[in-house]
Amino acid sequence: MVKDDVIVQLLKVFRQHGYEGTTLTQLSKATGLGKASLYHHFPKGKEEMATAVLSHINDWTAANIITLLRDRELEPALRISVMTKKVSELYNCGQQHCLLAVLTLGESNDLFQAQIQQALKRWIDALADVLLDAGLDEQTASNRAEDAIIKIQGSLILARGLKDTAPFERVLQGLSTELLRM
């Protein structure tokens, strides 16, 4: 099995149960590998697996979202609407937790704080630059970019709590218009 496929399976477990709530038994079942095999790939154990999963998410986001947002050959409105499609894919239409959000709990908040903070900032900054391209002033662009991430994260919480993905879909639906309004 390719290591990247293993990491994708690990991701599914961590994002569902959180860091402290995830056990090696669950990770073993999800990957089909024995515990000792997991330690062969990730000698430092659970913490290294979570780090690998975080890096995987960061790579995916850089390739699929950040690069897209920074493509100045596309209209701002198009960049944002394509982003919402990628976001929907990332969170499986609102049915999956955000790994970054989940890792802000308990001890994992300290372990991974730097990576989480950096990932969020990169996303917000890229989005704010799109809004600058669209002609918004710096303060407005910055606040609205932050608002977009806030709404995505909040709607994921609500979708989970209400057992209904409608809030998530509604937020994505209105995002482009709301961010670009004058």
Next chain:
Amino acid sequence: MVKDDVIVQLLKVFRQHGYEGTTLTQLSKATGLGKASLYHHFPKGKEEMATAVLSHINDWTAANIITLLRDRELEPALRISVMTKKVSELYNCGQQHCLLAVLTLGESNDLFQAQIQQALKRWIDALADVLLDAGLDEQTASNRAEDAIIKIQGSLILARGLKDTAPFERVLQGLSTELLRM
């Protein structure tokens, strides 16, 4: 020690670590009670403690937020601005996780789904009714009430991830104006 004080200490642990991430040792330390003493108060153990904590939060919200929102002797704008103060208190100015959000992880999502869903719906409905009082149409009131909860939840995530409560404070600051705009 009064049982309500015990529950407040339990709450602090659950909201920080999640249900699966919380251990009896942590709960024991936080309350100053031995494990066996906790089982005296909560015979069904960890699950019953979490249920009690959820009920406590529901009671607090009913007394401090829902009742306020439904007080038709106050102007809609005033009801909302007082709510934001209570919300800031509930989440310790953005420094604490939302228990409802935290319990949507892992197995606790199944265990407490009904209570979480009901709590969120009650809050959204009460807020939507305020917006109806303010003269908004039903669909707009409903969507904006949902948006308010989304922004509160999302800003809590961001505040935690960025290690900066500014997003939370900014969201609360603008909430009343945003909800009531025509």
Next chain:
DNA sequence: GTCTATACACCGATAGAC
């Protein structure tokens, strides 16, 4: 690179003394 077997700490939970 994967496995079985195992070490040892900690988990949730209980018994019984005070």
Next chain:
DNA sequence: GTCTATCGGTGTATAGAC
């Protein structure tokens, strides 16, 4: 109502065969 002591089970992690 709280405690100490303890149970069986599971947690993370490792040793060593293949």
